[in-house]
Amino acid sequence: MNSSRRSFFKKSLMALAALPLIKSTEVLAEVACPQAAPKDAKALKKLLEADSSTGKRLDYVANAADSKNKKYKKGDNCAGCNFYADKKEVENYAPCSMAANRYVASCGWCKSFRAKK
Template identity: 35%
Template sequence: MNNSRRTFLITSIGVASTIALSSRQAFADAPKVAESDPTAQALGYKEDATKVDKAKYPKYAAGQDCGNCSFYQGKPTDAYAPCPMFAGKQVASKGWCSAYNKKG
């Protein structure tokens, strides 16, 4: 491998790492979804899954929460993380909405 190719690869890896870290920080700074948010209301989002109206959302079952949903883009131990249902916003790990899909 010649020197210019090696330099290019090393620089590319550094830039990619910086972008990845910046993106993660941007997600960490994203606003949290409020239950009053129109999308949250449409999806029945509750920051605390134990407060879901089971009559209105019969699909809800105890133990379901954002932290174990396939859409949750964080670790189950993260208090908040991004969710594609709420573009650019974070949901509570202990939250729930009607788009819940058990992580496989």
């Protein structure tokens, strides 16, 4: 094996070894908005609807970019909110303590948004 082939294989093996180091959250961070409804039965049953009383009180939208609220800042969404329960996330939906633990879309937003610290 000549040195350029050996070098190629060595670099390829190093690249393959580095793949597991990419965090799955970084890969999953790209969520297409608006999101499809969750397939998970629990998340679907407890989904926060924008036109529900809680949804209206919070001025919630399932797609942050659709918000007309003057407090909304481009780039903010539920996934970046302190009240979004990351550990219980299912299909990019998670319970929100400000919305009576209803499941909100990671792409969503409401006027109670508070950026994660």
